[in-house]
Amino acid sequence: MNDENLKLKLLSLPVKYLHQFAKGRIHRHFRLGKRQLIDCLLALSPDQKKAIVAELQQRAPLSTKPEAESTIAQHHSSFYPQPSSPHPDSPGATSPSINLEDLLEGIGVPEHAPFIPDAWQRHAIEAIAHSDVIVSAPTGSGKTFVATEAIKQAIASNHTVIYTSPLKALSNTKYMEFSQQFGTDQVGILTGDRRDNAQAPLLIMTTEILRNILYDATSGDPDLRLHTLGLVILDESQYLADPERGVVWEETLILCPPDTRLLLLSASIGNPQELAEWLTSIRPSTSCHLIRHTKRSVPLRGIYLHPAGQLVPLFENRDIQQRKGFRFHPETKRLFKEYEFKSLH
Amino acid sequence: MPPAIHPIDLVDILRRHRLTPAIVFLTSRRGCDEAIDTFIHSSAGVSATHSEKIRTFFEQFAQNFPSIANHPLISVVQDYGVAAHHAGHLPSWKIAIEELMRQGLLDAVFATTTLAAGVDFPARTVVISQSSVRKSQDFMDLTVSEIQQLAGRGGRRGKDFVGFVVVTPSPYIDLHVLGKGLTGQPEPINSQFVVSYPMVLNLLNAHSLDQITGLLGKSFAQFQLNQRAAIHQDRLDEVHEQLTPYGPRECVDWVAQWKVFDLARRRKAHRRPIVNTDSPYLAACLPFLTPGRLIGLAKGPAIILRHYRSKGTGTPMLSVLYAKGTMGECQAQRVVHIYDHVYEFQPIRNIPWCPPSTLHQFKAILSQLPTRLPTVPIFEATHEPEDPLLTEIVTDEFACPTCPSHTACKKDVALVSRLQLKAQQVTKTIKALRDGLWHQFQQKADVLHKFGYLTAHLELTVEGEWARLIRINHSLLITELIRMEAFSGMAPELLAGVMASIAHDDDRPSSYMRLSPGLASMLKQVRHVGESLSAYETAPLLRSDVAALAERWIGNTELSWASLVHSTSMAEGDVYRLLARTLEFLSQIYGLKGTHPGLADTAYRAMISMRREVLAELP
Numbered sequence: 001m002n003d004e005n006l007k008l009k010l011l012s013l014p015v016k017y018l019h020q021f022a023k024g025r026i027h028r029h030f031r032l033g034k035r036q037l038i039d040c041l042l043a044l045s046p047d048q049k050k051a052i053v054a055e056l057q058q059r060a061p062l063s064t065k066p067e068a069e070s071t072i073a074q075h076h077s078s079f080y081p082q083p084s085s086p087h088p089d090s091p092g093a094t095s096p097s098i099n100l101e102d103l104l105e106g107i108g109v110p111e112h113a114p115f116i117p118d119a120w121q122r123h124a125i126e127a128i129a130h131s132d133v134i135v136s137a138p139t140g141s142g143k144t145f146v147a148t149e150a151i152k153q154a155i156a157s158n159h160t161v162i163y164t165s166p167l168k169a170l171s172n173t174k175y176m177e178f179s180q181q182f183g184t185d186q187v188g189i190l191t192g193d194r195r196d197n198a199q200a201p202l203l204i205m206t207t208e209i210l211r212n213i214l215y216d217a218t219s220g221d222p223d224l225r226l227h228t229l230g231l232v233i234l235d236e237s238q239y240l241a242d243p244e245r246g247v248v249w250e251e252t253l254i255l256c257p258p259d260t261r262l263l264l265l266s267a268s269i270g271n272p273q274e275l276a277e278w279l280t281s282i283r284p285s286t287s288c289h290l291i292r293h294t295k296r297s298v299p300l301r302g303i304y305l306h307p308a309g310q311l312v313p314l315f316e317n318r319d320i321q322q323r324k325g326f327r328f329h330p331e332t333k334r335l336f337k338e339y340e341f342k343s344l345h
Numbered sequence: 346m347p348p349a350i351h352p353i354d355l356v357d358i359l360r361r362h363r364l365t366p367a368i369v370f371l372t373s374r375r376g377c378d379e380a381i382d383t384f385i386h387s388s389a390g391v392s393a394t395h396s397e398k399i400r401t402f403f404e405q406f407a408q409n410f411p412s413i414a415n416h417p418l419i420s421v422v423q424d425y426g427v428a429a430h431h432a433g434h435l436p437s438w439k440i441a442i443e444e445l446m447r448q449g450l451l452d453a454v455f456a457t458t459t460l461a462a463g464v465d466f467p468a469r470t471v472v473i474s475q476s477s478v479r480k481s482q483d484f485m486d487l488t489v490s491e492i493q494q495l496a497g498r499g500g501r502r503g504k505d506f507v508g509f510v511v512v513t514p515s516p517y518i519d520l521h522v523l524g525k526g527l528t529g530q531p532e533p534i535n536s537q538f539v540v541s542y543p544m545v546l547n548l549l550n551a552h553s554l555d556q557i558t559g560l561l562g563k564s565f566a567q568f569q570l571n572q573r574a575a576i577h578q579d580r581l582d583e584v585h586e587q588l589t590p591y592g593p594r595e596c597v598d599w600v601a602q603w604k605v606f607d608l609a610r611r612r613k614a615h616r617r618p619i620v621n622t623d624s625p626y627l628a629a630c631l632p633f634l635t636p637g638r639l640i641g642l643a644k645g646p647a648i649i650l651r652h653y654r655s656k657g658t659g660t661p662m663l664s665v666l667y668a669k670g671t672m673g674e675c676q677a678q679r680v681v682h683i684y685d686h687v688y689e690f691q692p693i694r695n696i697p698w699c700p701p702s703t704l705h706q707f708k709a710i711l712s713q714l715p716t717r718l719p720t721v722p723i724f725e726a727t728h729e730p731e732d733p734l735l736t737e738i739v740t741d742e743f744a745c746p747t748c749p750s751h752t753a754c755k756k757d758v759a760l761v762s763r764l765q766l767k768a769q770q771v772t773k774t775i776k777a778l779r780d781g782l783w784h785q786f787q788q789k790a791d792v793l794h795k796f797g798y799l800t801a802h803l804e805l806t807v808e809g810e811w812a813r814l815i816r817i818n819h820s821l822l823i824t825e826l827i828r829m830e831a832f833s834g835m836a837p838e839l840l841a842g843v844m845a846s847i848a849h850d851d852d853r854p855s856s857y858m859r860l861s862p863g864l865a866s867m868l869k870q871v872r873h874v875g876e877s878l879s880a881y882e883t884a885p886l887l888r889s890d891v892a893a894l895a896e897r898w899i900g901n902t903e904l905s906w907a908s909l910v911h912s913t914s915m916a917e918g919d920v921y922r923l924l925a926r927t928l929e930f931l932s933q934i935y936g937l938k939g940t941h942p943g944l945a946d947t948a949y950r951a952m953i954s955m956r957r958e959v960l961a962e963l964p
């Protein structure tokens with residue numbers, strides 16, 4: 001079997017078989033996509049290739065012919081050659097068996113509704129009054145609302161609040177947002193070289209700056225009202241696992257005064273329970289309350305867009321949900337295989 | 346790699362199916378920029394009224410952020426309702442695009458996957474066309490968390506009934522990675538705790554060693570290590586359980602005794618240890634001189650707490666507890682008797698080598714020892730094992746052949762020594778897990794002591810007092826440079842140049858730029874010092890082009906941002922980040938005003954010159 005035939009044969013196989021061939025032959029093969037895998041397999045020594053051919057022939061006979069012809073434009077090495085001729089509603093643009101209406105049903109803007117906090121938001125706000133809280137909820141679900149309510153509570157009882165984020169950009173956005181909400185005199189921002197309104201009850205800074213403040217706490221900083229520090233909010237606290245900066249979050253949490261409440265906001269992570277157990281174990285004066293919310297507030301649907309313009313459902317289930325195992329829609333599988341075949345020639 | 350579909354086709358399809366506004370995630374900045382370029386002169390424009398709204402927005406926005414007033418990309422955004430958003434742009438540009446997106450004035454934003462986490466930047470649709478990202482030279486699959494962070498931007502609360510993730514292929518895409526990422530459980534997070542020099546100095550500044558042990562023990566790192574240690578502890582308990590039927594017999598550690606006897610019987614020489622200047626007698630003693638063993642010295646009985654070899658001569662040494670209750674070190678060859686008593690205890694890495702309770706217990710044991718104690722016979726290894734006479738004589742000295750436990754020992758020895766070995770290994774692992782952080786701390790403290798930031802008693806020296814305020818990467822290099830007075834009398838722009846080259850850790854290529862001779866020779870010196878410290882701290886890249894850039898910006902306050910950016914091939918956003926980071930480094934040096942007023946003043950002047958135009962827009 002020559003290389004060309006082998007390539008065709010490999011191409012027609014699902015990628016998991018290619019990984020089986022690559023096992024022990026290609027270093028870190030599991031990192032490679034199908035196309036890279038095939039390139040690497042073809043670059044193996046003739047002996048190794050012979051072994052692969054033998055393994056191939058042991059399998060059930062496989063069709064080497066890819067299924068459908070495709071209309072994908074050939075790609076050159078440069079970025080974006082020419083837009084393919086526009087095909088508004090051309091018959092080829094949809095696959096016959098697909099019900100596009102169902103897939104796209106319900107697109108639109110809801111009417112303005114009064115703001116009603118979700119149950120998990122209410123629980124988090126109640127819990128922060130008497131214990132540390134970790135909120136683990138998907139992107140865009142409304143963690144900021146929990147933060148602002150907690151800030152209101154703390155300021156009302158004359159406490160100082162520190163809000164930290166991992167990024168200066170985010171600090172700046174929050175500074176503007178909170179200034180609008182609480183009034184400019186209520187909000188201060190601290191950076192390495194600048195302190196704006198450091199006496200304000202709500203201070204925004206990066207986590208590094210807070211860590212430094214905590215290290216210097218013993219020597220005392222007359223600029224800041226740390227003796228009344230009542231609440232520390234760590235936004236995007238999944239940064240704890242950042243290879244370079246994660247240690248700063250740990251230092252901050254370890255050094256945080258025991259009578260200051262902690263509110264950790266994080267995008268979904270796999271082990272929020274473990275984090276909560278840890279905080280409970282190191283801060284014996286209160287237990288840490290975990291608020292875990294995994295359901296997205298706005299349902300999300302998966303679409304596969306073929307380079308030739310067809311839109312088809314990505315999965316067999318229309319809505320994307322966390323589940324064990326998943327199944328791509330058969331049409332997606334077919335079209336993707338077609339794409340892979342075309343793009344390799 | 347760009348997606349196989351053309352950007353104009355993509356936006357066209359999204360618009361026709363009311364899937365806008367959309368964020369299109371691409372792998373590279375270049376991909377984003379070129380996607381936008383393809384729109385120029387195309388027919389994919391927005392209506393005149395829409396265009397007018399964007400124009401008004403930019404006009405108002407530029408009042409607060411003058412840096413974007415003449416931004417070259419404004420016209421594309423206005424005409425086509427699409428924009429690029431990536432780390433190559435200025436923060437002000439990114440804020441503008443985010444705000445336009447929130448106001449619903451854009452149809453598509455082409456962004457890199459590095460789009461900052463947490464920026465409020467949602468859309469109806471998210472387009473993903475890749476399954477891997479470049480992470481330091483290597484392409485890595487996106488993690489489940491990363492994919493969910495990207496996909497999670499689809500579907501805006503209050504503005505959409507439903508959101509969409511559109512997957513469109515590009516070369517090298519692995520559909521399975523995306524399928525798993527969209528539906529799977531995000532990965533658990535793991536601690537990345539490391540002990541750094543500033544951490545050691547700052548902890549020692551405010552806490553006693555005991556407190557520090559406690560603080561390190563509170564880390565998430567230790568929490569996770571303890572969980573692993575607990576699993577090993579269970580295994581250890583199991584092994585001990587299996588060992589219980591094989592306790593002391595006629596002699597206490599019959600396994601060691603049997604092994605030596607067996608060796609003699611088989612006429613095998615001891616395998617010589619690697620450092621072998623020990624006399625044959627001493628070599629034969631060593632296997633018995635383990636922690637917990639009761640020995641006799643010239644002064645009287647003692648218990649071994651640890652054994653080690655002296656660093657210089659390699660002489661075997663013992664740390665022992667004497668009968669009078671004091672501790673000391675003695676050479677192994679000064680042991681007169683080896684008694685047949687071993688007391689088990691949990692050794693620890695530091696003085697007093699065992700838990701305080703054990704020490705207490707040992708003192709009690711030593712104070713009430715009987716006068717006559719059974720000793721262990723020592724078989725001296727020989728280099729002429731063929732001599733049958735010797736073997737006979739020696740084996741005669743053992744009680745083993747006639748001992749009542751002989752058969753039992755012979756039968757059990759293989760199993761028990763295997764179990765003992767396993768127990769030893771597991772114990773070692775547990776210890777490593779439990780003491781790992783403390784060990785890291787001590788290593789760093791040793792280095793700081795060596796350089797004179799800490800006394801032998803781990804107190805901060807005068808140098809340590811100020812050095813603890815430098816809490817950035819490459820802190821050791823910076824404090825060493827300060828101590829050698831490398832910066833004394835230096836102009837602000839030179840200091841800024843040096844700090845920029847230390848601060849910048851990105852090796853994205855950029856064009857060469859001319860350095861002043863002063864800065865060039867300074868960088869040479871810094872590089873030299875950095876290399877000499879490389880055993881203790883990774884040396885910075887020390888790129889001279891970024892040093893030159895900072896020098897130019899600070900040295901010439903007439904220079905406009907536009908001409909600075911024009912003079913380099915670095916992207917505007919990268920130049921901004923470089924200078925912002927340099928500012929942070931300078932501000933730490935400024936923090937030394939109490940002890941280094943001259944240097945702090947230079948840093949301050951550099952900071953003042955730096956804060957202008959774009960760099961004065963945001964705090």
Ligand SMILES: Nc1ncnc2c1ncn2[C@@H]1O[C@H](COP(=O)(O)OP(=O)(O)OP(=O)(O)O)[C@@H](O)[C@H]1O
Pocket residue numbers: 115116117118121137138139140141142143144145266267463464465502503
């Ligand atoms: N209970 C609610 N009802 C309706 N809209 C809400 C509710 N809670 C929050 N929102 C809206 O949801 C949007 C997203 O919220 P927010 O920015 O707090 O998300 P987040 O959880 O912090 O996400 P990220 O992980 O991206 O930081 C905001 O526009 C907010 O007004």
Ligand SMILES: [Mg+2]
Pocket residue numbers: 143144235463
């Ligand atoms: Mg948020």
